[in-house]
Amino acid sequence: MILRFIILCALFLFIEFYSYQAFRTLIKIRWVLISYQIISLLLLIFIIYSFTQFDRSVGQTRQTMFTMGLMLLIYVPKIVLTIILFGEDIVRIGASILNYCMYNAPRKEMMPDRRKFVSQIALGLAAIPFLSLIYGIFEGKYNFKVFKQTIFYPDLPDAFDGFRITQISDVHSGSFDNPDKISYAIDLINQQESDMILFTGDIVNTHAKEMHPWLETFSRIKNYKYGKFSVLGNHDYGEYVTWPSEKAKEENFQEIKKLYGQIGFKLMLNEHTYIHKGEDKIALVGVENWGENFKKAGDLNKASQGVDQKDFKVLMSHDPSHWESEIKNHPKNFHLTLAGHTHGMQFGIEIPGYFKWSLAQYIYKQWAGLYEHVGRYVYVNRGFGFHAYPGRVGIMPEITVIELKKGKNVA
Template identity: 75%
Template sequence: MVFRLLFFIVFLFVIELYAFQAVKTLVKDKWILVAYGVLSLAILIYIIYGFFSFDRSVGQTKQTMFTMGLMLVVYIPKIVLAIVLLGEDIFRLVMGSVNYFVENSNEGFLPSRRKFVSQLGLGLAAVPFLSLIYGVTIGKYNYKVIKQRIFFPDLPDAFDGFTITQISDVHSGSFDNPDKINYAIDLVNEQNSDMILFTGDIVNTHAKEMHPWIDTFNRIKEHEYGKFSVLGNHDYGEYVTWPSQVAKNQNFKEIKDLYGQIGFQLLLNEHTFIQKGNDKIALVGVENWGKNFKQAGDLEKASEGLGNHDFKILMSHDPSHWEYEVKNNEKNFHLTLSGHTHGMQFGIEIPGYFKWSLAQYVYAQWAGLYEHLGRYVYVNRGFGFHAYPGRVGIMPEITVIELKKGDRVA
């Protein structure tokens, strides 16, 4: 622990040193440099204090999210700047060695730092700085409705054209703008889907986080074929220290009750049938199962009595469940709906052409639609946000999936 703390402090010191050098190369006024130094030190002290005063009995708060956001806004640009100047230092070291040892130059060993390199570094650093500022001011509520049509050869005839709205990862304890949340609920209602599914994480940790938003989410209108939900990893209260197991259990009970209070039927390792005309499909809901998170999901129990011939839609919060237990399961789960990853709330997406996020180095399926042997998983990018109070590139999502009978994907 001490070594990691020391490494962290040294790392930040090196980053600050490079950033100061870049500013000093361009700014000659002594008092501006002093003001920059004082401000940087104040921010650094605030961030260190914020992290070391984190209370595990409380968990994430607006204050901790602000601290995380401030750290990213300040230090990611400075890291970019430091990388540019480090590259120049390597160049200066090589050139100095050549001049001194090969050409026997009488000039100083290291060439002076070049102004244009500092300008280049600051210009590049401005990109993540402005992006992160956008993320915390606009991006976190920049809701996108994403429509996905999926074809299944064995889809029951009556369900051809059936539509499902999916929301996931609400994280209500992070919200700070009622108008934006009401706007998002309006978007959900405008889709006029046949059914709506909520794939977990209604809160960050505590049931009380959702209390100010119950009336808002009760505005989600009734859907003809129901409103169903499952639990996410944050719904278990695993990430704080509780005064007792009784308190933790009570919070978990209250979180499960929240889904009912906003009109969703919570499926806990069980299934139900959705009947339309003479046909039906099975809707299966498991508790959270994650490769690196809580594994309470019981797929066998949830699908007990179902056969390969039954058309099945599975709700499972963490897409690693699909990767490790679902996609090759002999019961043939046709479509799995997940969330959890948030796309790391940071990345690049050009719809239909390119998408990238650090999430892809952790999850094989992290945003959008994936297929394996005719079985599909759709990973919703999340309705809310957590830890970093913003979104850059990976926007909050309301998904509308249309089931089609056929052999192609569109």
């Protein structure tokens, strides 16, 4: 623990040192540089103090989200500065060795001076994440987008050709702070002409009471002809705080399960149901959370017991690592899996149809959008809400509309 603290302090000092070098190269006014050092120190002390005050019996609060946002806002740009200036120093050291070995330069002329234009470029590049993070905090986190996806299946029952499913996921209601924006998002959900809506988990961060101020708003989600169904996410189990007793934890869990019903959703707990349309039917299967690195409460075999291998199946499973580990090669042949969980890390770059990047892709093979394996698909929703970092940059909050079509996928 002490060693980890020492390493962390050394890393912060390393970043602060190089950030200061960028400003010192461009700014020569002594009082400005001293002010920069004092402000940087005070902010670092505030961030460290705030994290030491984290109460595991409470979990995430507005204060912890503010602190996380502030830390990212300060240190992501400084990390950019550090990478560029440290890279320049490697070049300078290489040049000094070359000067000494080949030209026998005097010691005072061995090391080239830091170049002003490099610091200017570094500050310009650091401004990009700085401004992006500010945008993410004040605008991006509520910049709801509707993502539409058509998927073709040769064995889709005829009556379900053109069947539309709206999906939402990862609401994290305890993070919300703007009723008007959430109301707008509910209106956006209701505007989609879908046959059914599915909610793939994480209605809260931890505590059932987080959803109480939003029950009326989410109850406005309209009724769908073929139903409103949901499953649990990893945050719904209250695993990330310290509880006074197992009884208190269980009571909270039971209250969270009731929340889904209070907003009109049928919560599916390792079970299935059939959706009938005319003389045709499809199986809707819902499992509890199952994650490679999170709670494994999902029981796919139990949930699909009695479902025939030939039945067309839509599966709700919160964590996409479940699809990678068990679902995609399951003998029951789950045609479409709907997941969420990753949030796309709430930070990345997306140019629809051309480019998609996030740190999430280094953790999850399937992290945002549609993925396919031998005719079986998983769609990973980017999340409705936000958690930890109080914003979204590049990876916007999502409402998904999936249309099922009969036929072969031309792709």
